[in-house]
Amino acid sequence: MITTLLVANRGEIARRVFRTCRDLGIATVAVYSDPDADSPHVHEADTAVRLPGAAPADTYLRADLIVRAALEAGADAVHPGYGFLSENAEFARAVEAAGLTWIGPPPAAIAAMGSKTEAKRLMAAAGVPVLSVGGEPTEADLPLLVKAAAGGGGRGMRVVRELVDLPTALAAARAEAEKAFGSDEVFCEPYLPTGRHVEVQLMADQHGTVWALGERDCSLQRRHQKVIEEAPAPGIGDDLRAELYSAAVAAARAIGYTGAGTAEFLLGPDGRFFFLEMNTRLQVEHPVTECVTGLDLVALQLRVAEGDRLPAERPGLRGHAIEARLYAEDPARGWQPQTGTLHRLELVGPQVEFTISAQDTGLRLDSGVRSGSTVGIHYDAMLAKVIAWAPTRAAAARRLADALTRARIHGLVTNRDLLVAALRHPAFLDARLHTGFLTEHAAELSADAGKHAPIAALAAALADAAGRPGALPSGWRNLPSQPQVKRYRDTDGTEYEVRYRVTRDGLRADGHPGTELLAASPGRVTLRTAGLTRTFEVATYSDAVYVDSPAGPVALTVVERFPDPAAQTDPGALLAPMPGTVVRTAVAVGDTVTAGQPLLWLEAMKMEHQVCAPTDGLLTELRVAPGQQVELGALLAVVQPD
Template sequence: MTRVLVANRGEIARRVFATCRRLGIETVAVHSDADAGLPYVGEADLAVRLPGNSPAETYLDTDRILAAAASTGADAIHPGYGFLSESAGFARAVEAAGLTWIGPAPESIEAMGSKVRAKELMREAGVPVLEAPEEPTDADLPLLVKASAGGGGRGMRVVEELARLEDEVAAAAAEAQSAFGDGTVFVEPYVARGRHVEVQVVGYPDGVLVLGERDCSVQRRHQKVVEEAPAPRLPEATRKALHEAARAAAESIGYRGAGTVEFLYDPAADRFFFLEMNTRLQVEHPVTEAVFGVDLVELQLEVAEGATTPPDVAEPRGHAVEVRLYAEDAAYTPQTGTVVALDIPHEAAFGPLPAAGVRLDSGFAAGDEVTPFYDAMLAKVISWAPTREQALRRLAGALRRARIHGVTTNRDQLLAILADEDVRAGTMTTALLGERDLGGPAQPDPWAVVAAGLMLAADDAGRRTVQAGIPAGWRNVTSQPQRVVLEVGGEETAVEWWGTRDGFVVDGATVLLATPDEVRLEVDGVRRTYRGDTIHGVSRTPGAPRTRVVYVDGPDTSVVCAQVPRFTDPALQHATGSLLAPMPGTVVRLLAEPGAEVAEGAPVLVLEAMKMQHTVTAPQAGTVAEVNVEPGAQVAAGEVLAVVSTSSTTEDGSITEDGSTTEDGSTTEEGSTTDKEEQQ
């Protein structure tokens, strides 16, 4: 191979490019219009535009990708993960075009692409599988409906009432058809408090290399959030049995290349069951690389070039932990916007760590735009250390010191997870995030909020064009302090300060420095430094007036403070009962027509954004007075999708309606995530 095209985007494209550069192999990127400015495009030797933005017209278009390979002289294609990485048809098309396919044989992809067929093969190979009876009863609950051709929560439903099984099967099938082009689903027992343990394999003609296991039990919406290697608190006999089961699974289909065999482990009974085999590189592969000192992409390339014998690999050492940094809020709703700062302390990127430390695999950089078209993951942060406790502590330290501004992220939740007692003890299960409120709004540091107010004041002073030499807020006769109202975590807080000849003065602290991006305070004899970014023209919530937002990083925590306007523009108010789009997206389907009577919380429409589906519900009981969108419509954040009005009938039969206004309506999100990952 001399020139490799990566049929993917973002972080995984950068990861493959890094290995190719080290090996002297040229690289080709393909990109949608929305991704044209992302780092991976500039890092490739050549790049080809795929016109459009939706996955169907870009990264899922086989003909366009093959045309890009032909036009750039690429002689091999690496699929990354997600998109076409597990498409047997794409693999065959690549080989038919005379190109090297960096992945398993199409027959292996087909064998494991259907979870139904995969279970049959594993049963024949002697690997234990989860199976539900053909006619389940209440005694078999809870059950899990899963898509045969996909994962990551798409086409997946937990059923706790037998009466809902038929409806959930239909809903799962519809979602699977939309996501994977295959509406086949199946039902299996749902192990509510199991652990998700997977085994990394690399298949060669002369044998299967087993590179240990990973624990991926911390998940939200069936999507992995934290992964680690090796799996903690796993009996040694069980660990060896898992490895041998994975080896048997790979050997049963003559597997070639990198793959992962996933299991559901029941710690209460010390037993495990086959879930599926992912015939590609996993998102969490860096933790295996850190523990075994290997480059899995390099092994993929070697197999594709004809290597027949597994290499000698050193024994695993130490412990590695990875977290996925998402652009999403505490309710797991994907967020869009500009990444103002993405500065995470690290010693390595997209490759082996030279020693104990932190590795960063990021798909974005400061100034990049997070769009609604693709997965919400910004980066993966990976730590390695001699012990698990040291790895957890090192990773938490990097996240605490990170500057992540411009889009809401799950950084606070990741820190809460890493500090959780079950996670620290290694006893977490897949039910952890569903049973605990981890990562909700924390109590902000009050001095960080004061620092935000001073940054805004300093920003005002620096932008003045008249009397710029007069100290900010200075008055000949001071009757009251200057005041700015900030919204922090949904609550409004007032910050008061005085302007003097010597600078800013606040009660309870000495202001040592105040600039638009840094404030130093001395509080009770302790110096505290706050750094931040002030962004202009940002909406606090959908439909709210545009204002200034300050992102502040302090010694204890980070806070986002939005300036509350003194006056509200009436044009930005909405009728009571308005359903606003929580983010930019596409209307998938309407569930209620104008004139329909709906109960509070009843679904009105479904919106798709960032490969997730969000059900927008009625904020109150009443009548659907307006529906302003149609299926297929692209909507902006804050756009009024529909209005549910309360009404009453008078004696003469006329209708009176509640005409009051509010700034925003209500939505609830339930969705499943993207990147083809996993049960639970």
């Protein structure tokens, strides 16, 4: 029987496992790198062990340090979470060799699926259909997808549409895979741009019982990384569902699988499906399966590891669940990851953190951060997963979109608006899903950006005025006078000038005729416009202002009336969009460049990010070199426009 469990991971998944351990009366041990010293998962564990350093290669990817930490802390079992060493067979063997219980499949099963190339060979032998490129890729194989053989999560993946681009894509994928997974092995497979990503949740015990616990659709992706997942997969008929379950169970039995795992398939437009890979661990999107089954998958993992039997019949499914991954990234700027302080992160309503099934509350929040957390450059950009359950798919989508809209998210640019727009898009609601969905509908999904910014800027200005000393709002005069003027900028760079007067006859705001000020305080403003009364919650952090209302959230930055000339930059200056490490450069001073041409690559949050020329011109300065670390806003290069 397990008494003390170490989680060889960080953030959200560590907290998720700890939550089940508390329910079961199991003591917990956390490991942490130096940047994670104040992370919530560290504070929630009964014992925490430091892994000196910051980079994953020095900390969470050090099997020897983690096994030693487990022994020193008195743990008798190790849960790998997902990512890092979770699918590393040698780590599993090291855990077992130390006399500890491994919460996962046998090392041999991990090894069999650890290389996606070997996994495809095994699955083909077991009669499971696979996608493959026979021999050296040719024009007939295009488009291609280059993939890391030892990992997932979108890292080490590149789409190739021209054979001439293949060598560059292979080199970039190898470099990224080596940093993320400790292996630079990559391979190519056909790329189906309108395929659906459908996966089957498996649970198997040590006595021969294998459950197919329903399927999930994970087709909405960006950069090959999942963004919205749901269970069950819409539009899958009973016959196709039975075929998927049969193939997934066959895959598990072929390698003697036990514990939780996922068989991933690509479903083509013609209804045929192909095995992609088997994830020998718990998936990021496991909460949607928990919501529709009512099961605690982590508890089942622990029971299986202790030798318990699963019932012969798997439980049925109830209702529909949808999960949205909230990332600290800016979709409008090439999905650039964001770093800094997350001032506030909370859903409006009852406490729903790590609610297992969510069938009672309708909502669930799984997060590795909290209000006040610092988001750095070393790890994934995901802040949280917001999950909604409802009796029907339409109701779940509506509930999730509303929860995201009302959520208080202050301090970082996120993909929240994109998630809400996707959940409300007619094509999504009609279940017209495929892996190119976000690209196909990119213009529509960003069409409403800034729609509520003008009235939000007015609310921000009035809240600011209400916070100043004195009984009357700033700008109040007994006689007519000049209006008060404030300027704000939204996340798209659009500026809003607010001009208003507060007189004995009420509010007079340029651009907002008929708007009445009903109440104002530093944190709340109530306005009535055209007979509609709305309350705006206003939070200010230095020059950043966040306005939340039922109409939608708006993030603003105060524009100084007299900006510091020293803070101005040349039009052609390229500043670091995030802290990171320069991986490589592709130009030299004196080169002629064109708008959009990649000049250099920064590595941050486990991904590589291009820095491109803003215009046609001449590269007059290059301030960085490969291996150099840069801070947010550092000058990287200067392009003199033509």
